[in-house]
Amino acid sequence: MSEPIVVQAQDPERERLEHEGWVAIARSFGAQLDADRVDRARLGALTIRDDVSIRALGPDDVPAVIELDRRTIADYPGSVATQHHPLSREAAAPSSVRRAFGAIDASGELIAMTFVDFDGSHVETDFTVVDPGWRGRGIATAVKAASVIALVDDGAERFRTGGSEENVGILRANAALGYVRDEEWVTLTHP
Numbered sequence: 001m002s003e004p005i006v007v008q009a010q011d012p013e014r015e016r017l018e019h020e021g022w023v024a025i026a027r028s029f030g031a032q033l034d035a036d037r038v039d040r041a042r043l044g045a046l047t048i049r050d051d052v053s054i055r056a057l058g059p060d061d062v063p064a065v066i067e068l069d070r071r072t073i074a075d076y077p078g079s080v081a082t083q084h085h086p087l088s089r090e091a092a093a094p095s096s097v098r099r100a101f102g103a104i105d106a107s108g109e110l111i112a113m114t115f116v117d118f119d120g121s122h123v124e125t126d127f128t129v130v131d132p133g134w135r136g137r138g139i140a141t142a143v144k145a146a147s148v149i150a151l152v153d154d155g156a157e158r159f160r161t162g163g164s165e166e167n168v169g170i171l172r173a174n175a176a177l178g179y180v181r182d183e184e185w186v187t188l189t190h191p
């Protein structure tokens with residue numbers, strides 16, 4: 001089996017590869033949210049909860065970030081295009097260019113987090129994850145909403161995100177925040 005190749009769904013290269021016998025094994029998407037389209041009131045309402053508190057993460061949270069990453073590492077669907085690698089200590093450390101937001105439960109445990117890279121105007125989502133016991137309760141949507149509001153306040157103009165086409169939870173969370181899908185990718189492999 002050859003190394004998988006990731007191409008845009010509309011790329012003519014895809015047709016050529018498929019003629020040569022390459023087959024699609026996964027689909028993924030890219031989506032964008034422009035700051036001037038952010039509905040602050042609606043997103044703000046998504047972050048107000050009585051079961052968890054949503055806040056920016058900092059250096060003191062690194063051990064909890066690594067622990068949550070460790071127990072969810074096998075949960076990311078898709079193929080090479082949407083792979084999530086275990087966080088190193090450096091990648092788990094929030095900073096001015098690597099911003100992170102999390103949800104903390106009543107016992108003080110970190111149960112969800114979203115990490116983005118931020119260059120002062122553009123935001124690229126790295127990953128979002130929720131503890132399995134807390135999924136399906138709007139928590140991914142809440143931490144992503146908190147991150148969008150805070151980063152707009154800090155000058156963000158454009159947010160990008162992406163993921164596996166089969167990941168309905170993240171697709172719907174992105175749609176709830178106003179992300180518009182503008183890229184489709186296929187991962188091809190040659191059996």
Ligand SMILES: CC(C)(COP(=O)(O)OP(=O)(O)OC[C@H]1O[C@@H](n2cnc3c(N)ncnc32)[C@H](O)[C@@H]1OP(=O)(O)O)[C@@H](O)C(=O)NCCC(=O)NCCS
Pocket residue numbers: 072075076077126127128129130131134135136137138139140141142163164167168169170172173176
């Ligand atoms: C994807 C993930 C982050 C979603 O977290 P979550 O807290 O369950 O998401 P939310 O509760 O905010 O749900 C958002 C929407 O998706 C829906 N949803 C969530 N999980 C779903 C599922 N497995 N199947 C179908 N719909 C789902 C919710 O009903 C909600 O829909 P709505 O806005 O129409 O009400 C979580 O499943 C997870 O951690 N998965 C593993 C890591 C991962 O894949 N991360 C994303 C790629 S970086």
